[in-house]
Amino acid sequence: MHPGQIEVNEITGYWTFLMSIEWRDPFLIALILMHLLTTVTALLTRNNTNFQIFLFFVLLCAVYFSENINEYAAHNWSAFTKQQYFDSNGLFISTVFSIPLLLNCMLLIGAWLYNSTQLMSSLKIAQLKERSRRERECNAAATAPQTQFTSTTKSFKSD
Known part of the structure; x- marks a missing residue:
């Protein structure tokens, strides 16, 4: 056991687990x-839906394969970090890898829902404006033919 490491049985809760992590490790900073x-x-790409869909699926795939990533990292931890964080239960990778990725996925979904509500409200406004324009045209058309008919009748009488 290396100095500064904590035994697994010393961790009594999630907070003590977080406090046991060496956050200055270059791997964790990266x-x-x-x-x-x-x-x-x-x-920044909130207006580029196609890229966001691609990003969303990449993030979900990374979360899906986090168990495989955890196994690989548990076997090769000394190549990129100072301590062996990768336990068989996956608490570390879930905490520092999967949860932030899922929060980003939730951010993307929230942005999509916001854009959808904005689009639906602008569509409804456009529909109401179109209906109002049609009603004005219909009312104008209902009164216009009578005026044209009487003016045409008058022109025939004067001839």
Whole structure:
């Protein structure tokens, strides 16, 4: 056991688990930066639905394969980190990898729902404007033929 490591039986709750993680590890800093970059990308591409759909499926695939990633990382942890975080239950990878990815997926879904409500409200406004325009045209057409008929009749009488 390396100095500074905590035995698994010493972790009594989620908070003690989070406190046992060495957050200054370059691997974890890179992972946090990746999550921040993903969040910023999701926010900046809010008007590009096709890219967001692609990003959404990539994130969901990463979450789906997190168990495989955890197994690979458990066997090769010394190549990229100082401590063995990758337990067989997957608590670490769920905490630092899957949960942030799922939060980004929720952000994307929230953006899609917001865009959908904006689109539906602008569509309804356009429908109401079109109906109002048709009613005005219909009312104008109902009164216009009578005026044209009387003016035509008058022109025949004067001839």
